[in-house]
Amino acid sequence: MKQYEVYRHIRGRALIFGLPVAFFALQMLAVIGSLMAVIFSFDLVLLFGAMMANGILYGFLLKWAQRPELLPMGNVFPQMISNKKITFNETYDELA
Incomplete structure (x- = not known):
């Protein structure tokens, strides 16, 4: 029986002509402006x-796209996301 490998890179970047979607846009x-x-x-x-440009x-x-360190970008999302409910008492205890 044939075994299939699990594809784990589902969150990999989408590429169009070797460019990320934002660079492709x-x-x-x-191209449209030059046309x-x-x-x-x-x-x-x-x-x-226009062709040369x-x-x-x-x-x-x-x-x-190959060397993203040439274009520094900050991280948009926080390191940790929590579903912990924040109540007034916990906030008050942290401030005191």
């Missing part, structure tokens, strides 16, 4: 400049 905003610029003022130099941005975002 930033990349798509840059609008090219469409509304068609210029061959602008077309190549989007490629450079993609490279930087890939580098930041």
Whole structure:
């Protein structure tokens, strides 16, 4: 009988084209902005400049995704979450 390994990395980061979702959204905003610029003022130099700028941005975002210590971010969530009910007496005892 075939045995299956338990997949434990369910909370791993979702990646699109090697980028986290937030970086991918930033990349798509840059692509859409450059497309609008090219469409509304068609210029061959602008077309190549936009392609190069989007490629450079993609490279930087890939580098930041591989080495997140380059972009310092604080921790949003607390270390411990408790369901302990806080009453007035406990709060008063801690303050005294």
